[in-house]
Amino acid sequence: MIKKCVICGKKFETNKHAPFRIYCDVNCKVRSYRTSNLMRINIRRRELYGLNRDKEIERVMRYYEKLGKEGRKEKRKKYSWKWNYNYKHNINGFRDKVNAQMLVRSLVDKGVIIKEKNCVVCGSDKRINGHHEDYSKPTEVIW
DSSP: OOEEOOOOOOEEEETTTTOOOOOSSSHHHHHHHHTTHHHHHHHHHHHHHHHHHHHHHHHHHHHHHHEEEEEEHHHHHHHHHHHHHHHTTTGHHHHHHHHHHHHHHHHHHHHOOOOSSOTEEETTOOOOOOESOOOOOTTOEEE
């Protein structure tokens, strides 16, 4: 009997031993379990981390000692290559965007630019982000 997987939509064939199967393979079954039980899984992870916190800290410290200073540098390079590449080659104006954001952040810290209390777009007062219409004019910010 041919059925359709409820997760990915791929067609698969069932046999007489599992006629009520709804997943095409184990990966879809695991994905379904994780999405439906995400909160319970996260709570359990936090509990286990709290119980084994000292062991976890020791494990991480051993890992970094084994990795060494050069290994940490290589790891940092590996994860930051995309940011560096986009900044260096100015992909989609990335460098202009980053420079404008850094300038506004420093001007806000110095008190030259004053942040609005509420967001103009949504009215939220929790965490206000500045938006640039044009990155070539970094001091013109919409809060």
